[in-house]
Amino acid sequence: MKNFPPIDEQIARLRRGTVDFVDEKELRKKLERSEKTGRPLRVKYGIDPSSPDIHLGHTVPLRRLREFQELGHTAVVIWGTATAMVGDPTGRDKTRPQLARDQVEANLETYKTQIGKVLDVERIEHRRNSEWFDEMGFMGAVELLSRMTVARAIERDSFEKRMKAGLPVSLHEIIYPLLQGWDSVAIEADVELGGSDQLFNLLVGRDFQQQEGQEPQVCMTTPIIEGLDGEKKMSKSLGNSIGVADAAVDMFGKVMSLPDALMEKYFLLLTEVPEAEVVQLLAAHPRETKVRLGKELVSWLHDPTAADEAAAEFDRVFKDRALPTDIAEVTLPVDVLREGTVLVATAVARAGLAASGGEARRAMPSGGVKIDGEPVTDIKAALSPGRYLCQVGKRKFAYVTVLAPQ
Template sequence: MSQSQVPESTGATAYAITSEVQADMRVAKRGCDELLVETEFARKLARSRATGVPLRIKLGLDPTAPDIHLGHTVVLNKMRQLQDLGHTVIFLIGDFTSMIGDPSGRNTTRPPLTREQIESNAKTYYAQASLVLDPERTEIRYNSEWSDPLGARGMIQLASRYTVARMMERDDFTKRFKGGVPISVHEFLYPLMQGYDSVALKSDLELGGTDQKFNLLVGRELQKEYGQEPQCILTMPLLEGLDGVEKMSKSKNNYIGISDAPETMFGKIMSISDTLMWRYYELLSFRSLDEIAALRAQTEAGRNPRDAKVLLGLEIVGRFHSAAAADGALAAFEARFRDGAMPDDMPEVLVAGAPVGILKLLREAGLVASGAEAQRNIEQGGVRIDGARVEDKSLQLSAGSYVLQVGKRKFTRVTLS
């Protein structure tokens, strides 16, 4: 493949866009929603290849909750892929910005957290994120390092570098202003402070979800104001949950938690649709695109899609637990579904009114006589849905078909509408 010369943004040096750089670009763009600006990022990669100086790649996360699910790991996976290319990954914990509250994508502000909540959540969050990132090659920073010393004078000077007109270009601010919904001044400070993080860290690339695009662009503009080379930004899509419709969310009970038990995690992965499986492969798997394409071609040629789903389940469970735990989860699943532990002939029940709580659904299905009995069985680990153990007594199930199991011998197929 021929090499091209593309000048740096400064015009001082030209670096070759080699086949290796093009391969790095493919890794960066895999599954992403948007990469801005591609030509600039290619130059950065070329310079890094030529000089041996790794790029500084930043991901800022506010520890608003202590636990993360597979939806959160989409952007972490991208960080790991770039980390494996030899670049410096900065895991930025927004302990300062968490106390402001991020209004991104909301028509009401996110309530600020206390210092104690932030510290507690941050410890758990990073411990779980380290199951994806290589902790030995991850730089951990807290934005209070440079935000607290700013003080009132520094904050005002920072605010002078960005206009209200630019701030009002943000979609949710515009809608709230037109709708007469109050916007507090401190909400303008959030994207400003997040953008200042990029200045403090001299980041070359910042990652985030699609709902963070505006904030990432503020960082790019502030770097220009401070005389720095502007960062590129890479946004990752929001992962659909088990229903294949809504984004993965604990509040919607369509999530796979990375701290879920191996059998639960494996069972949930096996429950996703054959179509959604390929979306999960693209955003969650560490297999190469060529491997995934070959697996998909085999499936389209007649191979049972269950085989591909099993491979995905083994990979995900193995990542967050161990290979042995993944094998055990597969064995338990096969014993239940393929080796006859689940009867071929079972009662079928139609239930209307989705979503329905698990306690009520167990009663409607005739598997328990009361809510108290349902709770007791869940607490004892005796309730399963499609082979996955139920641990949440407040679980709400959306419309669909499920196999409910209580104990070793009670099975009912429920169609919920």
């Protein structure tokens, strides 16, 4: 028979960083049954592979899932191979683009690799929700839709805000919570995890399980963490994220740019540092506290040696005002020239320092783009053939050679 830690110990550990707990008494009963029967709880977390990479915001509920694994329970990851094609409207002020199945499958493969930095992947039960939705058929989908009224479906804050603003809300977005809820029925979840903005969806799963004669799942949500701007939810599309697959030096540098007010949240949700020690760290000088936070995160997602090297490189570049040791060399072909020159925005985008020329142009007026150490604020500025040190922000550098026509 499987041995679990004492129930009080399990619950105390799971309380840290929990926002919604629906409800703790039910979880205690489930844990007591597990202790008697030796059957681990089935703990569900759904992931829609809607982009190629995950960031630290995604890891908050994943870390909670890892805690359940360490306590002896079964982690069930629902890969949203069907729901990602619909698009989760949670927290969105506009309709999320729908993805093709091949895009979803490609994203899923990179996600699997990256969640291995957080979870014990050898002990995950992997399920694709296309297993049951591909077989449901049209009339099965109609029956699923009959389980919820339109009035309840549009209760969500994001829908109310969009409708008040005169923005469209599509029918496929309204049905998303029903799909997520049915996942819980399909895998008979005991617990479902999600961000605090997902509570509505998680509660739908409880309702559906009761309708199907199953014991309702316990719903546990974790906080949403703000990104590097300190204001908006961490998002790759907003450019305020720290990616799980970021290089150690980039990851450390991003942590050092965090607003001071976010440090407590990051320590509590993304590290194992005891809360009493976090209080002491926050009382110290902010720079030293950020160094500790940066080393904790890089050690977790890379290793302690990489953390020490990243901290040393940060000091060398930003404290000692030296250049990085690994600046890339990029050569631009002649065909980028227009009337013998290339726009600075085009050059830095082609060098990989900005996601696009548009992103580069937006950074220029505030001095975010530098050529040979000098800010370039004119979005129409251009480079003649030659070799230049290009910089975007504080951490991105490249030597760019613009070839001359022969």
